[in-house]
Amino acid sequence: MRGESMTQNDSSTQTIHDGGNDAPQPPQDSSARRPAFNMDDLPDLRDNAPDPDALRKAEFTTVYDIIDSLEEMITSAKGSMFSPSSVKIDRDDFLDKLEDLKTKLPVQLERASALMREAEGRLANANSQANVIISTAQARAANIIRDANERADYLASQEKVTEIARQKAKTMIDKAQAASDRLTSGADQYCIKIMNELHSQLGKMTRDVEGGLNVLEEREAKAREELPHAEESDYPQD
Template sequence: MMSEETNDFKPLADADDATSQQPVTAAADYPATGAVAGTAATNNSATGNAADRATDEPAKPAKSSKPSISMSDLPDLRATFDPNAPLDDSSDRSRDEFTTVYDIIDSIEEELDEAKPILFAPSSVRVDRESFTGKLDKLKKMLPVQLERASALMRESERRLESAQTQANAIIASAQSRAADTVREANEQAQFLAGQENVTELARQKARGILDQAQAKADKLTQNADKYCITMMESLQQQVDKIGTGVQAGLNVLYDRQREAGAYLDHLDADDYPEN
């Protein structure tokens, strides 16, 4: 406790004093703690209990100069925070800034748990006004800092995620481009090889055609030459046979003539030779 003086909070106070005297519900304002405790204090004027008047002397709550927490009072970090600027860790910031908001909420919850309940109102407790409002004020001051750091961390994480995504997209695009180039080169090489094979096959087929034509022409020329030679030899044979027949006939005539002439020729006798 920051002060020994305690104050009673009246939940049914007038409208002009509602800001400083209204009940504080931890579960509604700070859901992170998970605790529900009413902090409104009530006096016992309605009950008229003498024992309560003797033991708990009510005191008029002093109006606090600290304003209540309102979301409209929080600064707009989007207008004041530079996402490109680094976090300010200069010495002008208090060491209390490193205390998290949850620590303050836990402290408030602990104070509510340790506060003494009010007689005939077990759901209400009596707390130190200065201590409680001081913690609320500290919480109000720390919320922008914590939100600013959280926003900075979120922006940094988003920037890194975007950078990683951009880098991943670039790597994927490069890989896809290289794969497309490889496939295109492979297709071109395959088409070239296929073209070379087609040219070679066409050359082979053409060479076979030329050889077949040359062989056919050679066979035809050989057959024609053989036919011509046979024809000439047969003609010559006929002529030779005809000449041979004529020669034989002439020889037969000469043989007959010789036999006939020999029969009529005079032969020499022994007397026709000269004597010695």
């Protein structure tokens, strides 16, 4: 309260000094005193409010209200004419609020500590689960990459085998084509040779036949000349 001191005026009022002399003030009505709360009747928000900030705010609401009421009691009290910084407050009300604050503050601090421990436990559990999920995802990703690499290697090897087989087939076809060309060319050359020989033999035979025909024709002509012919006189007379 920044150097404020309390001096007793009577059994029901208290004067707070910041400096200067006391000034009589009418006592505040004690009926405006804030009723005390039973902490067991307050709801436990830890299971109902997932937001940690809102949860902590709700847990400390009672303590905040007490502190606010104390501050309101001081700021709303009227000062004396000769000493404006010295005010009178209800001592019993003020002491009751302080006692209420001292009673509730440890409970609120303990609840805050419990909430912090629970939050830390949940955070540790979340981190552990996150690490497990990350490790599992990394392992699956590694397996997928390994399988993809193996598949790529297999396909590459299959393509290589196919290319080798294609080259071998092409070589075999080329060799067969060359052999076929050689055989075809050889057969053609052989046929040409045989046909030429046959043509030559046929020419010789033709010449021989023609020579034989000429001899026969000459012999026939000569025989025709040498044979006697019947005369008119050789025929019988009437």
